[in-house]
Amino acid sequence: MTAADELLSPGGECAVCKEQVDERVLVAVVEVGSGPGHLVHGCLPCARARARSPFAPPWLAEDLAAIDADRMT
Numbered sequence: 001m002t003a004a005d006e007l008l009s010p011g012g013e014c015a016v017c018k019e020q021v022d023e024r025v026l027v028a029v030v031e032v033g034s035g036p037g038h039l040v041h042g043c044l045p046c047a048r049a050r051a052r053s054p055f056a057p058p059w060l061a062e063d064l065a066a067i068d069a070d071r072m073t
């Protein structure tokens with residue numbers, strides 16, 4: 001099990017661009033008033049675009065860097 005395997009989610013619809021993609025990453029956790037937060041998954045291009053935003057969660061760039069590092073080996 002690599003870092004990328006742990007960070008990547010199964011394919012499905014990107015929450016950002018609505019495309020069906022083979023692999024997704026967690027791009028946001030939406031806090032809700034009660035119960036667990038809602039997890040938002042997006043495709044890698046959307047995740048990278050979001051990581052550059054000042055509103056991106058601090059862990060997003062770290063997750064993407066871990067996936068990139070994993071794939072370079």
Ligand SMILES: [Zn+2]
Pocket residue numbers: 014015016017018019042043044045046047
């Ligand atoms: Zn997308």
